[in-house]
Amino acid sequence: MTNGASAQPNGPAQPPSTAESGQLSGEGTTHQFHDSVQPARHLQPRDTPDPDAPPIRVVGLRKSFGEHEVLRGIDLTVERGEVVCVIGPSGSGKSTLLRSVNLLERPTAGRVFIEGIDVLDPDVNLDFVRTRIGMVFQQFNLFPHMTALRNTTIAQEKVLRRSAQEAARIGREMLERVGLSDKIDAHPSQLSGGQQQRVAIARSLAMNPDMMLFDEPTSALDPELVGEVLQSMRDLATSGMTMMVVTHEMGFAREVGSRLIFLDEGVVVEQGDPREVLAQPQHPRTQLFLSKVL
Numbered sequence: 624m625t626n627g628a629s630a631q632p633n634g635p636a637q638p639p640s641t642a643e644s645g646q647l648s649g650e651g652t653t654h655q656f657h658d659s660v661q662p663a664r665h666l667q668p669r670d671t672p673d674p675d676a677p678p679i680r681v682v683g684l685r686k687s688f689g690e691h692e693v694l695r696g697i698d699l700t701v702e703r704g705e706v707v708c709v710i711g712p713s714g715s716g717k718s719t720l721l722r723s724v725n726l727l728e729r730p731t732a733g734r735v736f737i738e739g740i741d742v743l744d745p746d747v748n749l750d751f752v753r754t755r756i757g758m759v760f761q762q763f764n765l766f767p768h769m770t771a772l773r774n775t776t777i778a779q780e781k782v783l784r785r786s787a788q789e790a791a792r793i794g795r796e797m798l799e800r801v802g803l804s805d806k807i808d809a810h811p812s813q814l815s816g817g818q819q820q821r822v823a824i825a826r827s828l829a830m831n832p833d834m835m836l837f838d839e840p841t842s843a844l845d846p847e848l849v850g851e852v853l854q855s856m857r858d859l860a861t862s863g864m865t866m867m868v869v870t871h872e873m874g875f876a877r878e879v880g881s882r883l884i885f886l887d888e889g890v891v892v893e894q895g896d897p898r899e900v901l902a903q904p905q906h907p908r909t910q911l912f913l914s915k916v917l
């Protein structure tokens with residue numbers, strides 16, 4: 624049930640340095656959120672995930688960059704096992720929403736709860752909470768000089784402190800899960816974009832996250848490679864993983880999504896059963912958007 628916690632009951636004994644963890648999570652830049660984390664603390668009760676709480680709960684979330692308010696009051700709950708798809712025009716705040724849930728952006732106002740943990744509580748160990756959330760980006764961010772297997776093991780060893788043997792066992796298992804058993808020794812340059820993205824998914828799964836966030840995971844791919852990545856995501860959804868997926872793949876949203884959210888100008892304009900929203904959007908802005916993309 625609590626994969627991240629069972630791997631490290633007391634959180635990372637020595638949280639990785641900012642640069643290292645930034646790299647490993649696929650983010651090259653540092654961010655103020657991480658800098659506030661204090662090293663080498665044991666879990667407080669406030670860090671303990673509540674198994675009955677929804678994996679993700681966002682209340683009144685606002686985010687501004689300077690004068691520009693990008694998220695303008697988002698209320699959102701993702702229940703265990705739900706696959707919530709998020710669509711909306713470019714610049715509507717989709718990535719900022721995911722990055723706020725993934726603790727890469729600090730909200731200007733509002734609250735974010737991950738499995739009941741208030742992540743804005745200054746006493747919460749964010750490094751621990753982060754281990755519970757997997758994220759896959761449009762750009763795969765694999766290490767080019769490492770094999771597929773090594774890409775899946777390095778964070779397990781450095782962040783979760785797993786032995787090399789254990790990390791390799793889990794890495795192989797996850798690469799098999801995304802259909803890449805025959806590519807474990809390949810370097811990213813020897814893999815197609817679809818295969819690279821599947822390695823990125825395997826890398827994320829190897830950390831035993833309790834939920835997975837995807838930010839346009841197929842947008843950088845040639846059209847013929849989109850299907851294999853969506854298939855891995857579909858398998859993951861079938862396995863019961865809680866997922867939030869920003870995507871332009873309306874077919875995926877229709878077939879796999881348990882809910883579809885339409886975001887525009889930083890607000891949730893409409894949400895509901897994907898089949899219903901796509902077939903009969905209620906709000907004029909949703910209708911206009913869908914008329915352009917469907």
Ligand code: ADP
Pocket residue numbers: 688693711712713714715716717718719720
């Ligand atoms: P989407 O993913 O829906 O295309 P984003 O969340 O990436 O939208 O961005 C929403 C708005 O916020 C855009 O206008 C973007 O330029 C702006 N924005 C995003 N990140 C930053 C940042 N770090 N600094 C300043 N503006 C940003």
Ligand code: MG
Pocket residue numbers: 717718719838
């Ligand atoms: Mg985006």
